[in-house]
Amino acid sequence: MAITGVSQFGKEYCTKNMTPGKKVYDEKIIRRSGGEFRVWDPTKSKLGAAIYKGLRNVPIFNGMKILYLGISTGTTASHLSDIIGADGLIYGVEFSSRSVRDLVPLSKKRKNIIPILGDARTPENWTHLIEKVDLIYEDVAQPDQSDILIRNAKIFLKKGGSVMIAIKARSINVATNPMEIFANERKKLETYFTISDAINLNPLEKDHIFFVAKVK
């Protein structure tokens, strides 16, 4: 099964570059007759890692709207931006002003990324800036990240929308066994979502799990 907008060349997964000739991070570029493709680096992007580890059910399509919590400098977001195209929109929420400093220039090159300086934990402060979305992607590495996702999904997710979340066990508790934490978080998420895929990101990301889910 192929993923929308993602092409495979040999072992590498790529997305078609929206802004030919320009790199976002120091990724490899492959030129084919179809155009220019940017190689998705699995060590720098958790969604990239999940795809390399066998995730095929990625709920992304052209022209969709995405709420990205914890967008950081936009490494993963740049590939999402390639996939959704000019009609789509990514609302990227980031708490660190240092990361947003790198994100704003990227958003000027890619008009489908919108930078928002705000805390994913308090949507009250930036609700007025966004519409309802088809997908929420969360990568915030906070102890209560599942609760943050559920709260945001209740407010911003369209009916039948899906979510993707990368959970970092070490930022929830350093002392407990990661497997225990994953089971716990799964239970929490299943109160509101039905999980379709769960992918352990070892060894690309240590003690991380990636969930793809849909609203019940």
Place this chain on the structure above:
Amino acid sequence: MTTYIAFCPIGILATNEQRKPVSFIAFPNNAKKRADEIENCLKKTISDLEKKIISQIKDKEIIFEIKKEGYSHEFPNMSGDYLRTNTAEIARTNNIVKSKTELNQLFHETTTELTVRKMRISIGNDKLLMQAINTTDELTKQINTMTMRIREWYGYYFPEIIERINDNEKLAKYISETLYRTDIKGIDVEESMGANLAKEDLEEIQKYAKKIIILAEEKRELEKYIEKKSTQIAPNTTQIIGAPLVARLIAHAGTLKKLAGFPSSTIQIIGAEKALFRYLKGSGTSPKHGLIFQSTFIQRAPKQSRGKMARTLASKISIASKMDYYKSSDKVGAKYKTDLEELLKKEIAKKPQHQHQGKPTFQHKNKGINKNKQSFDNYNNKFKKNKKFGKKKFSQKKR
């Protein structure tokens, strides 16, 4: 009847209880003006456009989505939900945009403008302080490595002076000012074992020495700047532990706001995270102090009461930083400092309760051979065990 009011980059919308739009006011058609209006709407007071929509509604009970003076709020409310679901439709029916692409562009422009404005005010004094303290640390390192080099280099020519002058800056000053060997008390130039270097060789060394002096001066100025900034943003905390340590604590926490939010137990072990997590994972003991060890209160305290000192100091820092962040008019710094001094005096006066259980001295051995032999063996066994234990853990971690 109740009316709900919410806004988004296209305008302000009011809906009734049945989730039906009652009234809509569009924002001006310009990214900057639109951002101004949104900033007005975010304030706690009612903005002009909001007044306009309230007058149109003629309803007594109004519920906003964010906190407003004199009105109740509910998050998320019905109007906001309607607005977020049907943004494209509302924008099209009110002739704000013609196509989907235009709407996307509108959102992009407005939000980027607002984010950039937020970025401009997000850099406070604490960030500047953080950069300054990190720069002084780097300068110290730089000066040390540069002086090491110059000691070797100038040592070819005049090794006696290198041994005589220990202070880095003084040596750099000597080299840059005198250049050639001069007689100093106890050193006879004629008997120097250094090589005779040409003028051009020496001049290169001199240039390097001048750079060291410049760096040292810069460092001193930076320290003054840190002192000034630190007393400006955290007067109470600075009075207790001094400017450099305040700067380090803020640098570690990120901002003064974050430092003020920490409980005192966190402040106590800031900078000892490695030891703390080692302890939490089950090996090692919990750390008594992190960065605050640099405070003289802890360094002057006798070993057995350092934990107590660290606890008290951390609690005082915690209170003082909260007062500094919320700009309290109370001046507690001096009082806390005297409190801590008194506690320190008490602790120093106390006689150590437990004797040090280490390797017995010869005196002990003479007093009772058997008893002490036993304790000596115990000590040895303990030491061996610990050593083994440590090694095992280390190798596990490495794997």
